[in-house]
Amino acid sequence: MISGPVAVVGGTGKLGNALARRLAKAGQAVIIGSRSVQSASQAAAQLGCGLTGLSNAEAAAKAGQFVIVTVPFTAQESTLAEIKAGATGKIVVDTTVPLMPPKVMRVQLPPEGSAAQRAQKLIGASASVVSAFHSVAADKLATDQEIDCDVLVFGDDKHARAKVVALTNLIGLRGLHGGPLANSAAAEALTSVLIFINKTYQVAGAGLRITGKLGEPNG
Amino acid sequence: MISGPVAVVGGTGKLGNALARRLAKAGQAVIIGSRSVQSASQAAAQLGCGLTGLSNAEAAAKAGQFVIVTVPFTAQESTLAEIKAGATGKIVVDTTVPLMPPKVMRVQLPPEGSAAQRAQKLIGASASVVSAFHSVAADKLATDQEIDCDVLVFGDDKHARAKVVALTNLIGLRGLHGGPLANSAAAEALTSVLIFINKTYQVAGAGLRITGKLGEPNG
Numbered sequence: 001m002i003s004g005p006v007a008v009v010g011g012t013g014k015l016g017n018a019l020a021r022r023l024a025k026a027g028q029a030v031i032i033g034s035r036s037v038q039s040a041s042q043a044a045a046q047l048g049c050g051l052t053g054l055s056n057a058e059a060a061a062k063a064g065q066f067v068i069v070t071v072p073f074t075a076q077e078s079t080l081a082e083i084k085a086g087a088t089g090k091i092v093v094d095t096t097v098p099l100m101p102p103k104v105m106r107v108q109l110p111p112e113g114s115a116a117q118r119a120q121k122l123i124g125a126s127a128s129v130v131s132a133f134h135s136v137a138a139d140k141l142a143t144d145q146e147i148d149c150d151v152l153v154f155g156d157d158k159h160a161r162a163k164v165v166a167l168t169n170l171i172g173l174r175g176l177h178g179g180p181l182a183n184s185a186a187a188e189a190l191t192s193v194l195i196f197i198n199k200t201y202q203v204a205g206a207g208l209r210i211t212g213k214l215g216e217p218n219g
Numbered sequence: 220m221i222s223g224p225v226a227v228v229g230g231t232g233k234l235g236n237a238l239a240r241r242l243a244k245a246g247q248a249v250i251i252g253s254r255s256v257q258s259a260s261q262a263a264a265q266l267g268c269g270l271t272g273l274s275n276a277e278a279a280a281k282a283g284q285f286v287i288v289t290v291p292f293t294a295q296e297s298t299l300a301e302i303k304a305g306a307t308g309k310i311v312v313d314t315t316v317p318l319m320p321p322k323v324m325r326v327q328l329p330p331e332g333s334a335a336q337r338a339q340k341l342i343g344a345s346a347s348v349v350s351a352f353h354s355v356a357a358d359k360l361a362t363d364q365e366i367d368c369d370v371l372v373f374g375d376d377k378h379a380r381a382k383v384v385a386l387t388n389l390i391g392l393r394g395l396h397g398g399p400l401a402n403s404a405a406a407e408a409l410t411s412v413l414i415f416i417n418k419t420y421q422v423a424g425a426g427l428r429i430t431g432k433l434g435e436p437n438g
Contacts (some may be wrong), residue, residue: 179326179415
């Protein structure tokens with residue numbers, strides 16, 4: 001279904017590693033990218049066959065349609081600079097949540113409105129940014145268990161967004177169109193709320209479900 | 220449980236009317252406030268006994284602990300000015316979502332970060348603002364049906380917030396502590412996303428559920 005390998009930039013981190021693993025299990029070729037090629041290769045080897053490890057820049061360049069970026073907010077700018085050339089003409093799936101330690105339970109959106117809009121601004125018009133996977137607990141994603149959490153997917157290009165919704169479904173999650181990149185603020189902000197709820201209600205990985213009888217998407 | 224009547228300012232609107240009705244059904248004395256005393260009285264009479272209608276300013280002044288504000292974003296500033304004196308020392312429950320027609324499916328948060336923070340700034344330190352009820356479909360709230368939607372409750376004063384969580388539970392909804400007023404951005408933004416989902420997936424009133432096994436709140 002997906003042409004060429006999927007690059008997971010920052011794939012040695014918890015979320016990236018979990019996404020890479022689920023994609024590989026779904027039969028997808030995956031390239032793990034990291035600042036350190038050695039770390040990337042080690043992570044790829046640990047996950048098993050069908051995965052390779054490269055620098056972030058090379059991972060993006062070798063990717064087919066998708067370059068998934070899973071780095072902390074503080075590394076978003078430098079990472080997007082690394083992959084910009086390689087990601088030309090591709091879909092950049094940005095997972096960045098603007099958490100600003102130590103106040104990770106407090107919503108602090110960037111001046112651009114959302115980390116997703118910031119990503120599109122940083123990467124420029126040569127790649128289409130779609131944001132997703134903000135609220136999924138990485139430690140649950142790293143297992144084979146079913147995850148009681150929807151994935152809201154945002155993008156200004158609805159065709160690119162639909163492809164990321166399909167990618168989300170491929171790894172066993174329900175992906176839902178959430179609207180333009182500006183709307184990513186909702187899922188990004190909600191992540192701080194979920195961290196707050198985890199602490200306040202002593203819950204391991206609160207998630208989010210959209211309720212209502214949803215039909216087929218018309219856009 | 221609640222001392223004195225609850226004022227629902229803007230109570231002739233859909234959301235306000237539905238909240239007033241549920242509160243009255245729960246045995247609570249309710250004052251409906253409106254810019255027009257006549258409209259307020261009519262709405263109160265239609266809802267039945269135990270309700271009275273007054274101007275917004277008088278409704279706030281006669282309220283016990285709670286003044287619930289249910290007006291469109293464009294009326295937030297003028298309405299808070301009307302109730303400011305009467306709401307002194309009380310909890311102002313702000314339900315404002317910063318929807319900016321015609322683009323109601325696009326997240327557009329105010330410069331203050333959230334409509335809730337804007338409310339606290341407008342009303343000043345003499346009343347404690349707590350925000351809630353952003354994502355609940357008013358037409359479902361207007362019926363006796365169970366609503367498949369959690370209510371995220373935000374406030375900088377956690378005691379005031381806890382009281383609004385209890386108020387939410389009183390009318391048959393699950394209220395959850397969502398953190399400080401800054402976090403209200405998440406629920407406010409999510410409302411635009413839900414409107415987008417309603418249109419995209421042809422669903423009547425998509426809602427939101429927080430998943431995970433929640434314990435008793437510790438804060």
